[in-house]
Structures are given as structure tokens and as C-alpha cells.
Amino acid sequence: MQISKIFVALIASAGLAACGGGGGPGGGGGGVVSTPAPTPTPTPTPVANTDVGNLVTSERFSSLASSHQVTFDLPSGEAKGSSTAQVQTSITYDAGADSYTIDLGGRAVFTASDIVNQSEDAVVYRSTDGDETLYLTLINQQPRTDAPRGSVGMGLFQRNVFPQGGQGVQESDILYFVYGFETLGDAMPRTGQLRYTTSMIGLRTSRSQNPLSYFGEGEFLVDLATGYFTASSEAERYDLVKEEELVGTATWSAAGQLSSVSSSFSGFFTFAGLTGELDGSFFGEDAGELGLTFSGTDELGSSVSGAMIGQRDGPSMVNQTLVALLEEETFLAPAQGLFAGALANGVPHRGTTGSPLSLTIDLEGNIYYDDTWSWFTPMNFDASSSEVTQDGSIIRYIERDRGGNAVLFLNNAVSPSGVALSYMNFGSMRMQDEFNGGLYEIRRAFIYGFKTPDFLLRARTGTASYSGIVYGTANTESASRYFTASGTSSFVIDFKSGNVDGSFDVIIVDDASGERFFLGQYTVDTALRDTRNQFYGSVDSGGSSVGAFDGYLFGPIGQELGGSFQLTAPDVVDDEDVWVQGIVAATEDR
Numbered sequence: 092m093q094i095s096k097i098f099v100a101l102i103a104s105a106g107l108a109a110c111g112g113g114g115g116p117g118g119g120g121g122g123v124v125s126t127p128a129p130t131p132t133p134t135p136t137p138v139a140n141t142d143v144g145n146l147v148t149s150e151r152f153s154s155l156a157s158s159h160q161v162t163f164d165l166p167s168g169e170a171k172g173s174s175t176a177q178v179q180t181s182i183t184y185d186a187g188a189d190s191y192t193i194d195l196g197g198r199a200v201f202t203a204s205d206i207v208n209q210s211e212d213a214v215v216y217r218s219t220d221g222d223e224t225l226y227l228t229l230i231n232q233q234p235r236t237d238a239p240r241g242s243v244g245m246g247l248f249q250r251n252v253f254p255q256g257g258q259g260v261q262e263s264d265i266l267y268f269v270y271g272f273e274t275l276g277d278a279m280p281r282t283g284q285l286r287y288t289t290s291m292i293g294l295r296t297s298r299s300q301n302p303l304s305y306f307g308e309g310e311f312l313v314d315l316a317t318g319y320f321t322a323s324s325e326a327e328r329y330d331l332v333k334e335e336e337l338v339g340t341a342t343w344s345a346a347g348q349l350s351s352v353s354s355s356f357s358g359f360f361t362f363a364g365l366t367g368e369l370d371g372s373f374f375g376e377d378a379g380e381l382g383l384t385f386s387g388t389d390e391l392g393s394s395v396s397g398a399m400i401g402q403r404d405g406p407s408m409v410n411q412t413l414v415a416l417l418e419e420e421t422f423l424a425p426a427q428g429l430f431a432g433a434l435a436n437g438v439p440h441r442g443t444t445g446s447p448l449s450l451t452i453d454l455e456g457n458i459y460y461d462d463t464w465s466w467f468t469p470m471n472f473d474a475s476s477s478e479v480t481q482d483g484s485i486i487r488y489i490e491r492d493r494g495g496n497a498v499l500f501l502n503n504a505v506s507p508s509g510v511a512l513s514y515m516n517f518g519s520m521r522m523q524d525e526f527n528g529g530l531y532e533i534r535r536a537f538i539y540g541f542k543t544p545d546f547l548l549r550a551r552t553g554t555a556s557y558s559g560i561v562y563g564t565a566n567t568e569s570a571s572r573y574f575t576a577s578g579t580s581s582f583v584i585d586f587k588s589g590n591v592d593g594s595f596d597v598i599i600v601d602d603a604s605g606e607r608f609f610l611g612q613y614t615v616d617t618a619l620r621d622t623r624n625q626f627y628g629s630v631d632s633g634g635s636s637v638g639a640f641d642g643y644l645f646g647p648i649g650q651e652l653g654g655s656f657q658l659t660a661p662d663v664v665d666d667e668d669v670w671v672q673g674i675v676a677a678t679e680d681r
Contacts, residue, residue, distance in 0.1 A: 143244035143271045151183040152270035155370050157386035157396040159265040161296045165258060168332035170296040173394040175386035177370050182246070182270050191216070191227060193248050195266065201227045224251045230292075242375035243271035243382040245292070245400045265294060267398035269382030274354035274373040280315055284417070286407040287311040287381055291324045291343060293397025295363060301332040305363075307343060311381060311401050314411045317513050318349040319647045320356060321411070324399070328363075345369055345385070346547050346647035354378060358648070359550040360385050365395045366550035379403050387550075411647075412513045413540055414505060421451040422539035425641055425655045427563070427672035431570030432531030440529065441570050443657055443670055445641070450539050458488060460499065460520065462535070472499045483508035490522070497522035502562075502676070510560055510676055514646035515540030515653045517562055517676045532573070534564040538653035538674045542624055543644040548586070549622045556680045557582040557652045563673020565599045567664050574599035574608075580675040582615075582642075582652055589619035591626045591642070595675055597660075610660045610669065615640045624649075630658045642675075652677045 140146050161173035183192040190202040201216035205227075208215040216227040226249040248266040293305040309324025324343040329335045347358015347369065354373040359366065367387015374380040379402065386396040410420050426448050431441040451459040456474035472488035479486055483506040490497035501518040503509035510517075520535040561578030580595035593615035599608050617628030617640065630638035638658030645651040653676050660669045 141272070142241050144241070146184045146186065149184055149186045151181055154180045154182050154268045154270040155372065155382065155384045156180045156266050156268035157384040157398065159267070159294055159296070159386065159394060159396040161263050161265070161302070161394070163261040163263065163302070165254060165261050168301055169299050170302055171260065172298060172392065173296040173388075175367070175388055175394045175396045177368055177384065177386055178266075180266065180268060182268065191229070193227065193266070195248075195264075199225050199227070199248070199250070201225075222253050222255065224253070225249070226251075241380065243269055243380045243400050245269050245290075245382065245398050247292070247398075265396070267292065267294075267384055267396055269371070269384060269398050269400060271374045271380070271382065274375060274378045276350075276353040278376060278378075279354045279373060280378055282315055284312070284314050284316075284407040284409075284411055284415070285378075286404045286409070287313075287401035288404050289322065289324060289381075289399050289401035291326060291397060291399040293326070293343075293362075293385075293395060295328075295365070295393065295395040297393040298391070301330050303338070304329045304331050304335070305341065305343075305397065309343065310404075311399075312407050312409055312411060313349065315349070316414075317412060318351060319346070319411075319650070320349065320358070321346045321647045322360075322399075326362075344544065344546055345550075346543075348648070356383075359547070359552075360387065361546050361550045362387070362395055365389045365393055367395065371399075410541070413516055414513055416452060416454060419451065419453045421449055424448050424450055424537040424539035425643065425653075425674075426535050426537035427655045427657050427674070428533065428535035429564065429566055429670055429672050430531050430533045431566060432526070432529045439570075440527075440531075441568070443672060445639070445655065445657060448535065448537055450537075458499065460490075462520075470497055472497075479503060479506070485509070496524070512540075512651060512676060512678065515651050515676065517653065517674050519562070519564060521564075532570070534566075534573070534672070536563040536655070536672055536674050538643075538655060538676060540645045540651070540653065543646060543649040545622060545624045547647070548619065548624055548644065548649060551586045551648060553587070554583060554585045555649070557584070557677035558680055559652070559675055559677025561595050561597055561673055561675055563656075563671060565669050565671040565673075567667040567669055569667060571667075572664060573602045574669070575602060576671055576673045580677050582675075582677060584619070584644075584649075584652075586619075589622075589626075591615070591617045591619065593617075593640075593642075593675075597658075597671060597673070599669065599671070608663055608669075610663060610671070613637070613658060615642075615654075615656075617642070626654075630656055632658075638671075650679045652679075 140150050156178050158176045158178045162171045181194045193199045205216040205218050207217045213230045218225045228247040230245045250264040252262040289309045289311050291307040295303045305326040307324040307326025311322040313320040322345040328339045330338045341363040343362040345360035349356045357370050365387045369383050369385035371383025382400045384398045388394045408417050428444045446463045448462040458472040461469040470490045476489045486501045486503050488499040499520050504512045517538045522533050559580045563576035565574040565576050576599050578596045582593035584591050596612045597610040614631045617626045619626050627641040629636040630640050640656040642654030655674050658671050663669045
């Protein structure tokens with residue numbers, strides 16, 4: 092980056108000045124007395140800029156920016172048309188001239204004589220040339236906070252071309268930008284979870300409507316280990332034609348991924364019904380600040396753009412992954428299950444269920460299991476009762492209060508032998524319990540985790556493929572044999588259309604004898620429902636429906652996929668149907 096090169100050059104110049112110097116006068120013969128040369132005035136050591144709000148030497152910054160081009164009808168002020176884009180620009184400070192230059196293909200120069208408004212919050216420059224007026228606003232503090240900017244700054248450049256006589260069409264080019272001293276790639280922290288307090292400014296224009304300005308505060312949460320972030324801001328909305336009247340509020344939400352080699356990041360956002368892209372970077376020697384710009388449009392011709400800066404508040408205390416919970420969390424878990432037993436009069440009683448359950452996990456690893464199935468009472472699975480299976484893939488918990496009759500199995504996501512997952516996990520529960528005077532065998536399979544927010548899926552575009560596993564339980568229709576189910580799964584999602592195409596195969600292994608049966612491959616053809624994070628439909632085999640599927644996406648941007656299913660495989664074992672209740676767990680292919 093240009094910023095890094097200038098910074099290194101300044102340090103090199105300072106070092107050279109400090110190390111330079113000549114030798115003292117040499118000893119001469121014959122007692123000649125020499126007059127010492129006058130001590131030269133030392134050359135001032137160049138000083139490196141460290142605060143964008145107090146630049147002491149000339150500096151050029153490569154800048155992230157969002158461009159917003161719009162035409163307005165005058166004198167009404169209503170927008171006629173607009174477009175936005177993410178762009179790169181530069182801002183240069185000339186210490187000798189005390190001026191700023193914005194480079195947009197053409198160059199706009201602002202000097203101290205152009206200042207028209209100066210306060211603790213911002214400095215506003217204005218220059219005019221005929222029917223063209225240029226503005227530059229540099230924000231001295233984060234909006235609506237007392238935290239002064241340091242490593243990163245935020246600004247707004249505006250070019251207005253007015254029609255003669257004040258009637259007709261005004262053309263405006265608006266540029267929101269952030270600039271400063273970016274964190275070097277090798278200085279970027281890569282572990283832990285951080286929280287930043289943020290401030291945002293933005294503009295929305297819609298055809299035949301007044302332009303709206305936004306000011307908001309929020310938070311930016313980043314999991315450095317996984318490299319993903321989420322962000323949100325609550326913004327107030329002002330009508331720029333009606334003397335900046337407050338006309339409402341809107342929520343800005345975003346998610347994305349950090350670069351693995353630099354301090355930059357990118358992602359997508361949703362805001363006031365619009366979606367788009369964002370680009371940003373961390374600033375300062377220890378990534379103590381951040382800055383980003385965003386822009387987007389909708390199909391009706393509305394456009395939104397803006398910028399955001401933030402300062403680190405310390406470690407995040409909000410759970411972002413299952414790998415490192417920071418506080419107790421309760422998950423509503425999609426699940427499937429089967430039961431088999433006999434009533435008090437000896438009549439066989441068998442069936443299946445798709446009711447969800449909940450898991451509460453505390454920081455010690457204790458699990459509170461609460462099943463919505465009607466006859467269940469909640470169970471506590473203590474971490475002290477857990478043990479890892481021999482191959483390391485499963486963590487097994489035993490519910491002591493039931494005499495060992497209830498056992499919980501969870502995928503060991505942090506083990507090389509387990510399925511590597513960060514935002515979701517899967518498991519099963521097996522128990523024997525009395526109901527209506529009879530003894531029942533009960534088995535459940537479930538998924539749980541941090542689901543992707545519905546509104547963020549609206550902003551994601553393109554397609555994504557997922558690969559993973561099948562896990563579950565099965566029994567014959569007569570309940571004479573029980574099985575563990577496994578297999579592989581794959582899915583493709585088109586986020587624009589919402590279509591979800593999936594397939595998975597199922598293998599069952601007899602829990603008693605170890606006998607294996609391959610049940611075949613099954614397909615799922617469904618879609619994301621009305622921009623909601625859910626896709627459900629039938630499980631098909633040979634062109635016929637044999638079951639049902641209910642799926643979700645997990646993680647900040649939908650990096651993981653999980654779903655529960657139930658299906659019937661006819662005449663597979665001992666000429667009996669097999670009931671399969673299971674889940675799929677998959678991660679995005681990258």
C-alpha cells in the first residue's frame with residue numbers, strides 16, 4: 092500500500108539523519124592551533140505522521156471510497172436518478188501549502204483559505220468555479236462520540252453543478268471515503284474476538300423522493316481466528332430538503348471476511364431495504380481502529396452509500412462461534428426422532444417426531460437438555476460425565492440421575508477425527524423412559540448453532556456449494572433392529588433465485604451385529620423461503636417422495652449448512668421398511 096511505503100521511507104530518513112556525522116578535527120604537528128569550525132545548525136529530523144487529525148508533514152493516503160452520482164430536480168430537490176460504486180481514490184496533504192488534494196481522475200485542491208466552517212467535529216472546505224461548487228468535509232471526531240480520530244479519518248467530497256437560474260437539473264458527484272495509517276499485514280492480530288464501537292454517515296437517494304442523510308452508531312464484531320465479522324448500526328434518517336428534519340430510523344447490518352494476508356476486509360450489507368458491498372481495513376499499529384465504505388442499489392432505482400469508522404472497545408463478550416463460547420447460550424435445535432415401545436396393555440406403540448428441542452450450554456461445558464416432545468422432562472448432562480470416544484470423533488455425556496439410561500452424543504468439532512465446524516454442530520440422544528405404563532426406546536438426532544440472520548442472506552449474491560456428512564438413527568418398522576446412520580451430503584444454493592439443490596446418501600449399521608446396508612442416494616429440491624433463512628421440502632428417491640427435509644444456514648454469511656430429515660426406505664431389512672431420522676451438516680467449499 093502507498094501508506095506503508097511512505098511510512099517506511101520516513102523512518103529510513105530519520106535513521107539516516109541520526110546515524111550521519113563527520114569525524115572530529117585530526118591531530119596536527121608543529122603545535123599549530125586551529126580555530127574550531129562553528130557548530131552547524133542541525134537539520135531537523137523528519138517527523139512521521141501518526142494522527143490524521145494533526146498531520147505535521149506532507150502525506151498521501153490511498154483511500155477506500157464509495158461513489159454516489161445523482162441528479163436532482165430543482166427547485167423541488169427530488170432525485171431523478173442515481174448510481175453508486177465502490178472505488179479507490181487518494182487524498183494528499185501538502186504541509187507547505189496546508190492543502191488537501193482529492194484525486195478522482197481529475198484533481199480537486201482545497202487550501203486553508205477555502206475553509207467555510209470549522210468546529211471540534213469537522214472542517215468544511217468550499218471552492219467555486221462558475222456553475223461548479225466543490226466541498227470537502229473532514230471529520231475531526233467520530234460522529235456523536237467524544238473519541239478523537241487518530242489512525243483513521245472519514246470524509247465527504249461533493250461536486251455540485253447547478254443549472255443556470257436555479258431551474259432544471261443539478262448534477263452531484265458525492266464521495267464518502269476513509270483514509271489513514273493501515274495496519275500492516277504482519278502486525279494484524281489473528282487470534283481472539285474483538286469489538287469495535289462505530290459511527291456511520293450515509294446518503295440515500297430514491298427517484299422522485301427527497302434525499303435522506305443518515306447518522307448512526309453501532310458495533311463491529313470480529314472473530315480473528317475464523318476471519319469473519321458481523322456489524323450493525325442504528326441510524327437516524329434526516330430529510331435534506333426539509334431543513335434536515337428527522338424522519339425516522341433504519342438498521343444497517345453487515346457481514347464479511349478478513350483477508351488472510353493483509354488488514355483489509357470485504358463483505359455485504361443490508362440497509363433500509365437496499366443491499367450492496369463494502370470494503371474496509373483496520374488501522375493503527377495494533378488494529379486499534381477500522382474504516383469502511385459501502386454502496387448499493389435496488390431494482391427501483393434507489394441508491395445508498397456511506398462510510399464508517401470505529402475504535403476498539405476491547406475483547407468481544409458476545410458469542411460468535413461454538414468453538415469458544417464467551418457466555419452461556421441457549422440454542423433451539425431442529426431435530427428428528429423415533430420411539431418404540433409398548434403400552435401398559437402390551438399393545439406395540441411406535442412412531443417418529445420432528446419436534447425441535449433446546450440445548451443450553453454453559454462455560455463449564457454442562458448441557459441442559461429440554462425436549463419439546465410432550466413426555467420429556469428436562470435433563471442435565473454434566474461436563475464431568477463426558478468422555479471422548481476412542482477415535483476422538485464424538486463426545487459422550489451420561490445423565491446420571493436416570494441411572495445411565497440417557498446418553499448424549501455431540502460431534503467433537505475441534506478434533507481432527509470429528510467434523511470441523513465453527514458455527515453449528517450436531518448430535519444425538521438415546522434413552523429409555525417410561526410412558527403410559529410402558530418402557531420406550533427413544534432416539535433423537537439434532538443440529539444447533541448460530542443461524543445466519545435472515546436479512547443478511549438478502550444481501551448475499553452468487554452461488555455456493557457445500558459438502559458434508561449425514562448422521563442419524565434408524566430402526567425397522569417392527570423396532571426389532573436399531574441402526575446408526577451415516578453418509579455424505581452436498582448442496583448448491585443460488586442466492587439470487589433462492590434455489591437449493593441437494594443430495595445425500597445413507598448407510599445404516601446395525602447397532603448389535605454391525606451389519607451394513609446401503610439405502611441409496613436421495614435428493615432435495617427446495618428453495619430459501621421468502622428471503623428467510625429456511626428451506627424445506629421433500630426428500631426424493633427414484634422420482635418419488637420418501638420423506639421431508641428442513642434446512643438452515645449458519646455463520647455470519649452462511650458458511651455452514653445444516654438440516655434435519657426423515658425418510659422411509661421400503662423392504663430393506665428382513666423385508667421390512669426402515670425409518671431413518673437424521674441430520675446433514677456441511678461446510679461451504681472454498
